[in-house]
Amino acid sequence: MGSCQIGLKVVLYLYCVALKGRSDSMLALAEDHLNDIMSNVTAIVCGAIASNYRNIWWLDPAGAVLISLYIIRSWVIICWQQVDKIVGRGAPREFVDNLMSIANSHHEHLSVDCIRAYHFGSRFIVELEVLLPPKMTVEESHDIALFLQHKVEAFDEVERAFVHVDYINRPEPEHKVDYNLRHNRNLVLLPPERNKPRSRA
Structure with missing residues (x-):
């Protein structure tokens, strides 16, 4: 089930990337799909490793923290870019x-x-x-x-x-x-x- 979800998210991500030049909505959707892909892959990989190697049990929560920090960073960057556009920043x-x-x-x-x-x-x-x-x-x-x-x-x-x-x-x-x-x-x-x-x- 998890692999099917990741595969579908990959397809949606590639579709949104192809159209992201047309609107900022597609850019936001592409970033959302990418975050879902990375969080699901990280959860599966880190969970599997932590369950098979009990001495590194901390890998699963550490992976969750790292992927959370990455998602926060990516959305802060996108938010800042949109603020520049809303306030009428000059063209390059x-x-x-x-x-x-x-x-x-x-x-x-x-x-x-x-x-x-x-x-x-x-x-x-x-x-x-x-x-x-x-x-x-x-x-x-x-x-x-x-x-x-x-x-x-x-x-x-x-x-x-x-x-x-x-x-x-x-x-x-x-x-x-x-x-x-x-x-x-x-x-x-x-x-x-x-x-x-x-x-x-």
Whole structure:
């Protein structure tokens, strides 16, 4: 009975490993099956040895302690990885550099001002701020940005991409920023004359 259970767990483990790239649920199930395999094998082996050699009776409980410590360690590591994703940890530098390369080569008139990529669950939210010529029509700039958005969202790791088009590099922040935890989040607004609606001809 024990060998059948272990064999079934091995099959389930291999199946989950094959699919673990699709979701974190499969990763957790694979780890759970692996822990079951190791605990069952350890219990059978250590129990058999301890029952046949009475002078090492302590092997059975020692094996239980060791496998318990291993399982605790593996779940703590997985838990820590998931916490990083829940709190929106930034994407790896290599991934951001790859996005930068793709965006910079997307169109001859486009240059990248800023890229942000951070976890949204198991995938990433990507924000790109790009520069296009000020004389370019809205139609042209929209289509260039939309195609870039689709190109970035084609990555399996990307949940959603947002492309913001500007015509100049702005040193001031365009979003609320925490300059100091003791102060409120402030947004640097454009001068009043820049916010006035333009009169129609």
